[in-house]
Amino acid sequence: MKPVTLKEIAETLGISITTVSKALKDYPDVSKKTKRLVKELAQTLNYKPNAFAVNLRTKESKTIGLIIPEVVHHFFSSVIKGIIAQAEKKGYLVIILQSNESYELEKKQLDLLFSKRVDGVLISLANGTGDFKHLNDLMAQETPLVMFDKIAKIVNCSKVIINDRKAAYTATKYLIDSGCKRIAHFRGPLLPQNSIDRFLGYKQALVDHGFVYDPSLVYILDAMSFDEGNYYAAQLLKDHKDVDGIFINTDLVAIGAINELNKRGVKIPDDISIIGFSNWFMSSVISPTLTTIDQPGYLMGKTAFKLLYKEIKKRKNNQAVVYEEVELPTELIIRESTK
Amino acid sequence: MKPVTLKEIAETLGISITTVSKALKDYPDVSKKTKRLVKELAQTLNYKPNAFAVNLRTKESKTIGLIIPEVVHHFFSSVIKGIIAQAEKKGYLVIILQSNESYELEKKQLDLLFSKRVDGVLISLANGTGDFKHLNDLMAQETPLVMFDKIAKIVNCSKVIINDRKAAYTATKYLIDSGCKRIAHFRGPLLPQNSIDRFLGYKQALVDHGFVYDPSLVYILDAMSFDEGNYYAAQLLKDHKDVDGIFINTDLVAIGAINELNKRGVKIPDDISIIGFSNWFMSSVISPTLTTIDQPGYLMGKTAFKLLYKEIKKRKNNQAVVYEEVELPTELIIRESTK
DNA sequence: CTGAAAGCGCTTACAG
DNA sequence: CTGAAAGCGCTTACAG
Numbered sequence: 001m002k003p004v005t006l007k008e009i010a011e012t013l014g015i016s017i018t019t020v021s022k023a024l025k026d027y028p029d030v031s032k033k034t035k036r037l038v039k040e041l042a043q044t045l046n047y048k049p050n051a052f053a054v055n056l057r058t059k060e061s062k063t064i065g066l067i068i069p070e071v072v073h074h075f076f077s078s079v080i081k082g083i084i085a086q087a088e089k090k091g092y093l094v095i096i097l098q099s100n101e102s103y104e105l106e107k108k109q110l111d112l113l114f115s116k117r118v119d120g121v122l123i124s125l126a127n128g129t130g131d132f133k134h135l136n137d138l139m140a141q142e143t144p145l146v147m148f149d150k151i152a153k154i155v156n157c158s159k160v161i162i163n164d165r166k167a168a169y170t171a172t173k174y175l176i177d178s179g180c181k182r183i184a185h186f187r188g189p190l191l192p193q194n195s196i197d198r199f200l201g202y203k204q205a206l207v208d209h210g211f212v213y214d215p216s217l218v219y220i221l222d223a224m225s226f227d228e229g230n231y232y233a234a235q236l237l238k239d240h241k242d243v244d245g246i247f248i249n250t251d252l253v254a255i256g257a258i259n260e261l262n263k264r265g266v267k268i269p270d271d272i273s274i275i276g277f278s279n280w281f282m283s284s285v286i287s288p289t290l291t292t293i294d295q296p297g298y299l300m301g302k303t304a305f306k307l308l309y310k311e312i313k314k315r316k317n318n319q320a321v322v323y324e325e326v327e328l329p330t331e332l333i334i335r336e337s338t339k
Numbered sequence: 340m341k342p343v344t345l346k347e348i349a350e351t352l353g354i355s356i357t358t359v360s361k362a363l364k365d366y367p368d369v370s371k372k373t374k375r376l377v378k379e380l381a382q383t384l385n386y387k388p389n390a391f392a393v394n395l396r397t398k399e400s401k402t403i404g405l406i407i408p409e410v411v412h413h414f415f416s417s418v419i420k421g422i423i424a425q426a427e428k429k430g431y432l433v434i435i436l437q438s439n440e441s442y443e444l445e446k447k448q449l450d451l452l453f454s455k456r457v458d459g460v461l462i463s464l465a466n467g468t469g470d471f472k473h474l475n476d477l478m479a480q481e482t483p484l485v486m487f488d489k490i491a492k493i494v495n496c497s498k499v500i501i502n503d504r505k506a507a508y509t510a511t512k513y514l515i516d517s518g519c520k521r522i523a524h525f526r527g528p529l530l531p532q533n534s535i536d537r538f539l540g541y542k543q544a545l546v547d548h549g550f551v552y553d554p555s556l557v558y559i560l561d562a563m564s565f566d567e568g569n570y571y572a573a574q575l576l577k578d579h580k581d582v583d584g585i586f587i588n589t590d591l592v593a594i595g596a597i598n599e600l601n602k603r604g605v606k607i608p609d610d611i612s613i614i615g616f617s618n619w620f621m622s623s624v625i626s627p628t629l630t631t632i633d634q635p636g637y638l639m640g641k642t643a644f645k646l647l648y649k650e651i652k653k654r655k656n657n658q659a660v661v662y663e664e665v666e667l668p669t670e671l672i673i674r675e676s677t678k
Numbered sequence: 679c680t681g682a683a684a685g686c687g688c689t690t691a692c693a694g
Numbered sequence: 695c696t697g698a699a700a701g702c703g704c705t706t707a708c709a710g
Contacts, residue, residue, distance in 0.1 A: 003481075018690085018697050019697065021689065025689090050686085050688070051456050053702090059702075072413070097427070098423055098424070115390055116390045116432065286621075287625065346703075354680080355682075356681085358679085364705090388703085389702085391702080396706085
């Protein structure tokens, strides 16, 4: 059974394709009777407009692209959910691509999305991305782009972020206030803005509270995995016997660290306090439960789509586009891993 | 900057659109020189074929649809990752929709995907789905469909599954072998085949080992959430003081149950042993770590796409399509929550 | 080796 | 109120 076309309906009814098309879209210049006839037949035949043709005519696909570093990831899957939900409300579909933290893949995928002629792109950058030409190229070709979470400050487009620096400051200050004297930091890779900002927040909190910043207490992680949490927790114990607090860039790593410290009989939080970042669901069920920064993933997804949608609409109506930067609130969630 | 078209390249070079098109696609009947000229200019102008037009002509979109009950879910996100990875290898893009376990939504989304003219659809059914007309309708319109994990036996299409019944049998038998005398089961809703099969495996293992099947030990859950794990664990303690083992349909629920039992001072596994299902990452880091059935999500995603791809190719070449049912292996992962 | 022409299935400005 | 016609940007069978 081939899909039904306008032509088929027109021939069956003995009227023109034009009239069928207009009837289905409730144009005011079609008689009620014709509309009724057309709509009934369309219903019976289960007619659905061929999106390929509609896209070609209207030059929109009602589809957006989403590039995300990693799909199996509590925070990002919450973001995905928010994006899909909001997109669906506005009649948009979402194509998802995973960059695997690779700049090369991210570039290729952006190209792919462009040739698909998606109406816009949402992106959270790969750790490997240090050059932004691919993003600017896409925008130069009139494809709206909105960045979220892992952004590049230098790229001129709308963005949805949290204040990583402030949140990291709050976390570190909490460790200080609870009595920690020697606070380490497990940071993310060098390129991503959010790992830079979290590091800066950590450092600032120390300095503001009379601590001497000691670079040897900062460990630069790469994969941000559970295993790295294991590894660097062990490393830290070896390097610095006096550490009594760690602020860790991501919950997954923090959970790895807790796992290692538990195994070695280090008491959390009595010997060492730990704060993570992101509030993964897991963090509320491990033992001890993890103090962390809650980052609103679902809301971030919804907001990112909203900004993109606004831009798509503006461009369509030839209105000036004003880039917006929306900062979402974070919250320190205090649990058992801190005093 | 408007996207570049074939026409533009043709005019610049003073040749026909036909020749440009053929040159770019390396048709043998175009001179080397012309090919070189065309390709160079296309490169310079960053020409990408307009997918809308290509789709309309070729009647394929190189895009598939994926409908999944819930995105924020360890198992399903692994499946998504597998699908995206395999699809990308074959030059396909993936549109993701979330049914939220709702039959109505699932139906609407299938319609949407059909009007988008995706080349095929991968689906894992919503808990609410008890009628399958929407699936058969889609296939009647020549859209290939492959089901995975949450399938309907009665629908005639390719499927990727695990042997839920056997896996549940293995899990329950393990509880029996480790000395449990009174084994409860937290099962999923009534409609999904996998919650039925897991229940049947549980029951069979009991019967095969000389237990009397007691329906009051089976709790029917709805949301399959952490909170339900809390709730039904408490309920179970109230109803049956003699229970010493629970086989639970999903890790997330099992983790909720462990959480509640820990809180109430029930010793796991000494007082009550627990086995979950799915091997969520979380299960290896909670305390006690959870014995569970490992379900290969990533592999399931890859396999599902492969079957779909095969069917798309066959149809394209007008070859007969043979539906396949692939059963993936599961594994009992023994951890601390059992003796 | 090159290109004119038809056509994929729509939408919409325009004429009647 | 209805419909003929142009056109979106490609691909490909066909003629030369």
